[in-house]
Amino acid sequence: MSLRDLLRTAWRGVSTNTLRAVLTMLGIIIGVASVIAMLALGNGARAAVDARFRSLGSNQVQIGGTMTFDDGEFTQAGEILSYEDGLLMPDGVELVGSVDMSLGGSGKARFGRVTVDTPISGVTANALERVLSSGEVQPVNRSEDEAFTVDDFLAGGRFFSSSEVLDGASVCVLSWETANDLFGGDDPVGQTIWVNRGRCEVIGVIAELEMVNESQRYYANPNLGVYMPISTVIDLLYEDEPSVFITAYVTDESRMDEAKAQIREFLRERHSIEPDADGEYADDFNLTTRSDVLGQQQEAANTFSVLLAAMAIVSLVVGGIGIMNVMLVSVTERTREVGVRMAVGARSVDIVLQFLLEAVLISIGGGALGVVVGILSIPLAASLNQGMALLEPGSIPLALFVSVIVGVLFGIYPAVRAARLDPIEALRYE
Amino acid sequence: MSDEKKVVIQTDDLTRVYQIGGTTLHALRGVNLAVYEGDFLALMGASGSGKSTLLSLLGLLDRATSGKYFLEGVDVSSLTRNQLADIRGRRIGFVFQNFNLLPRFSAWENVALPLAYRRGELDVDTQRKLAMNSLSRVGLDLRAGHQPMELSGGERQRVAIARALVSHPAVILADEPTGNLDSATGREIMNLLKELHAEGKTIIMVTHDLSIARHASRICTMRDGILTEGEPTYVAS
Numbered sequence: 118m119s120l121r122d123l124l125r126t127a128w129r130g131v132s133t134n135t136l137r138a139v140l141t142m143l144g145i146i147i148g149v150a151s152v153i154a155m156l157a158l159g160n161g162a163r164a165a166v167d168a169r170f171r172s173l174g175s176n177q178v179q180i181g182g183t184m185t186f187d188d189g190e191f192t193q194a195g196e197i198l199s200y201e202d203g204l205l206m207p208d209g210v211e212l213v214g215s216v217d218m219s220l221g222g223s224g225k226a227r228f229g230r231v232t233v234d235t236p237i238s239g240v241t242a243n244a245l246e247r248v249l250s251s252g253e254v255q256p257v258n259r260s261e262d263e264a265f266t267v268d269d270f271l272a273g274g275r276f277f278s279s280s281e282v283l284d285g286a287s288v289c290v291l292s293w294e295t296a297n298d299l300f301g302g303d304d305p306v307g308q309t310i311w312v313n314r315g316r317c318e319v320i321g322v323i324a325e326l327e328m329v330n331e332s333q334r335y336y337a338n339p340n341l342g343v344y345m346p347i348s349t350v351i352d353l354l355y356e357d358e359p360s361v362f363i364t365a366y367v368t369d370e371s372r373m374d375e376a377k378a379q380i381r382e383f384l385r386e387r388h389s390i391e392p393d394a395d396g397e398y399a400d401d402f403n404l405t406t407r408s409d410v411l412g413q414q415q416e417a418a419n420t421f422s423v424l425l426a427a428m429a430i431v432s433l434v435v436g437g438i439g440i441m442n443v444m445l446v447s448v449t450e451r452t453r454e455v456g457v458r459m460a461v462g463a464r465s466v467d468i469v470l471q472f473l474l475e476a477v478l479i480s481i482g483g484g485a486l487g488v489v490v491g492i493l494s495i496p497l498a499a500s501l502n503q504g505m506a507l508l509e510p511g512s513i514p515l516a517l518f519v520s521v522i523v524g525v526l527f528g529i530y531p532a533v534r535a536a537r538l539d540p541i542e543a544l545r546y547e
Numbered sequence: 548m549s550d551e552k553k554v555v556i557q558t559d560d561l562t563r564v565y566q567i568g569g570t571t572l573h574a575l576r577g578v579n580l581a582v583y584e585g586d587f588l589a590l591m592g593a594s595g596s597g598k599s600t601l602l603s604l605l606g607l608l609d610r611a612t613s614g615k616y617f618l619e620g621v622d623v624s625s626l627t628r629n630q631l632a633d634i635r636g637r638r639i640g641f642v643f644q645n646f647n648l649l650p651r652f653s654a655w656e657n658v659a660l661p662l663a664y665r666r667g668e669l670d671v672d673t674q675r676k677l678a679m680n681s682l683s684r685v686g687l688d689l690r691a692g693h694q695p696m697e698l699s700g701g702e703r704q705r706v707a708i709a710r711a712l713v714s715h716p717a718v719i720l721a722d723e724p725t726g727n728l729d730s731a732t733g734r735e736i737m738n739l740l741k742e743l744h745a746e747g748k749t750i751i752m753v754t755h756d757l758s759i760a761r762h763a764s765r766i767c768t769m770r771d772g773i774l775t776e777g778e779p780t781y782v783a784s
Contacts (some may be wrong), residue, residue: 462636
């Protein structure tokens with residue numbers, strides 16, 4: 118039989134009982150849809166992790182305090198990771214050349230009668246360079262291929278210097294929208310504003326920025342906030358000295374593990390952490406490098422893949438068994454038809470192909486509907502996963518391919534059974 | 548045996564033995580039959596006499612236990628399953644008691660079915676043209692687009708006869724072709740078969756009804772697996 122005749126015959130078989138065919142597809146639809154949605158979740162999570170840690174250079178060690186969950190709130194475990202820890206680190210650790218420190222918080226900024234709630238970032242002098250080198254944001258209306266300098270990121274004035282950071286100078290740099298909110302378009306540079314209960318001089322305004330990645334523009338606004346020297350923020354915003362976030366720059370990239378060991382030793386000494394009876398240290402800080410993050414990400418992705426594969430296999434097998442069941446019923450119902458076809462010259466392979474094609478039509482129909490349902494469910498999946506779901510384009514051909522395989526795998530037995538029928542018995546079948 | 552007539556079917560000592568459980572059933576006990584081109588043979592016999600078994604063997608739906616079967620001079624006993632299917636499609640036309648048309652396929656699609664199973668020789672347009680020719684031969688070309696459900700019993704059997712004719716077979720095997728029809732419609736079908744016979748078609752018809760059998764040009768009777776020429780002796784004529 119020609120392929121066209123075969124397809125027509127198989128289609129006739131499926132469309133004869135549309136409801137049954139669609140119900141049979143259900144397992145495949147759910148299986149394929151979950152594969153599409155889960156792959157989209159994995160893809161989205163990976164993209165988000167990539168974006169978040171892109172700024173983490175390969176020669177950097179990020180150091181943060183360890184938090185413990187105590188009496189319903191997070192508290193610092195052991196001693197805080199102090200500003201002083203950071204200041205002394207380049208001298209105290211052989212492999213660390215320099216450090217950056219940062220501290221995030223929020224407060225009120227006031228100029229004249231205008232008060233705004235704003236994020237307040239305590240940072241060191243080259244914070245703007247780090248924002249620049251992260252590649253996550255760029256000045257608005259610029260092509261993303263351009264190479265930017267720090268000056269491109271400043272709308273006016275300057276960023277604060279290292280000595281201003283060390284001195285705890287009362288200076289600040291405003292983000293674009295915060296400057297507009299406070300000054301309504303007037304030039305803020307040289308003016309004095311209040312941040313909580315302290316005064317500081319505005320020495321610069323950051324240019325209007327946007328996320329490089331368009332999909333992130335809806336939920337990330339880089340134009341809000343006040344940047345101040347970290348020492349100033351500690352004085353201004355906190356009664357007790359807070360833990361800071363330290364980024365250490367290692368002088369020799371090939372000795373990252375050694376550098377981490379040195380940093381650990383340095384901080385243990387400063388925090389007086391002694392080994393317990395087993396020789397274990399109860400560190401109150403933790404170190405993260407790019408290879409750590411990549412390793413964790415890889416691990417998470419692998420766990421995800423296993424879960425996903427298990428779910429896909431279960432639903433596709435269930436769907437496949439459904440197809441086999443329906444095809445067995447269909448073969449029984451059409452025993453006489455098989456007999457007639459054999460009598461008028463159908464060979465075994467013709468019968469096999471007819472029923473196999475019918476099974477594949479059902480499974481590929483389920484696959485196609487599953488792809489549609491899967492794509493439609495991505496926004497739902499994203500809302501359950503902090504907006505992180507991105508259609509993995511390769512998942513569509515994969516899903517269709519898998520559904521064809523399921524159709525063939527579970528359709529072959531009923532088809533072969535039909536082809537093995539004795540034509541005489543089949544013709545007599547009532 | 549006349550020399551000018553071509554032998555279509557010849558069997559030599561054909562037997563068919565079934566093993567059912569522990570019992571051995573001799574359905575055919577050495578059948579010798581020669582059917583010539585243009586014959587209209589009625590095969591009679593009581594149920595269980597072996598006539599259906601013989602028809603299945605002649606239609607290549609079954610294989611003999613022993614003996615030889617020559618169809619158009621070819622010994623078919625050694626052919627493969629696929630070769631048999633191919634010969635069934637090209638050289639044998641079946642007409643069944645219960646019509647055996649495919650539901651949800653139009654009359655012409657049913658008629659074209661044997662053509663569709665020929666390996667890639669005929670495109671759909673040719674299939675349709677040949678099917679329409681065959682349907683007009685049985686007077687149903689105006690009903691070509693109807694499905695079996697929309698046709699009367701007599702019309703269905705004529706569609707089935709058109710299907711048997713479409714590949715210009717060497718022999719038409721009809722198994723109780725009027726068995727499911729009222730007597731008036733049955734006569735119509737018998738007249739059609741007689742017309743086909745008059746055109747030179749070779750027909751073998753199984754029936755248990757002597758009045759039907761007498762439409763044929765020749766009658767053979769099966770009894771206990773043995774074939775004899777002539778009407779059954781136990782039926783009063």
